[in-house]
Amino acid sequence: xxxxxxxxxxALCALTAxxxxxxxxxxxxxxxxxxxxxxxxxxxxxxxxxWELFYRLNREQAIQLFENRAARKFxxxxxxxxAELEGHTDPNAYGxxxxxxxxxxxxxxxxxxxxxxxxHVDFIVR
Numbered sequence: 001x002x003x004x005x006x007x008x009x010x011a012l013c014a015l016t017a018x019x020x021x022x023x024x025x026x027x028x029x030x031x032x033x034x035x036x037x038x039x040x041x042x043x044x045x046x047x048x049x050x051w052e053l054f055y056r057l058n059r060e061q062a063i064q065l066f067e068n069r070a071a072r073k074f075x076x077x078x079x080x081x082x083a084e085l086e087g088h089t090d091p092n093a094y095g096x097x098x099x100x101x102x103x104x105x106x107x108x109x110x111x112x113x114x115x116x117x118x119x120h121v122d123f124i125v126r
Contacts, residue, residue: 047076052083054121058093062124081121092117 024037035043048069053062069077082088082098091097096117100106110116114123 045076046074047078048074050077050079052087053077053079054081054124055083055087055090055092059120059123061093092120094120096120
């Protein structure tokens, strides 16, 4: 499924897919202020802000970043799908822009994998 072309903060686990699949699901507390695992244990959120991850780094660099942060025990990376300043006007590492003619109502989507900005976002999120 294509990523929605809106400015979102994304929390990404800096772990391999195999490790991430074995992690417990998270839920919020009743007052919506804390994260817990499904079995009720508090989730310690040790995050790094990688705001421009999706348009500055290629796939290999993103994987290196994940491995680097995981080795340093970070368990969350905070990024935005479209960076605040040049994220909509500067192409990503593969030369793709997120929107057609800078119109946020027209995501630049092409058929097939790895053909557009949003395919790159999907790869990194996975």
